Amino acid sequence: MHGKVDVAVMIGSGVPASLRALGRKVCWVVLVNGEQRGTAFATRAEAQECQLAWVEQLAVLKPGRRPLKHSA
Structure with missing residues (x-):
């Protein structure tokens, strides 16, 4: 499976x-x-965390791929 x-x-x-009601005009x-x-x-x-x-x-x-590792 691939994805952008x-x-x-x-x-x-x-x-x-729900966000507009809180005064948000951007999300x-x-x-x-x-x-x-x-x-x-x-x-x-x-959004970037997600x-x-x-x-x-x-x-x-992805087949054949190893999971990404986080650096500390």
């Missing part, structure tokens, strides 16, 4: 109502192969 994992920004009416989402996965994030940093998790998960699922 991106973080995209959504503005205005693309922001979920970030994670896209895997162009499709949104999971929820909208209030910060880019949160992006990293997807990248690691997809790396584990």
Whole structure:
């Protein structure tokens, strides 16, 4: 399984109502192969953490690939 994992920004009416109710006009989402996965994030940093998790998960699922290791 392969995948391209991106973080995209959504503005205005693309922001979920729950975040707009909190005064947010911008949010970030994670896209895997162009499709949104999971929820909208209030910060880019949160979305990037989710992006990293997807990248690691997809790396584990690739045949013949070893899982990524974090450096301390």
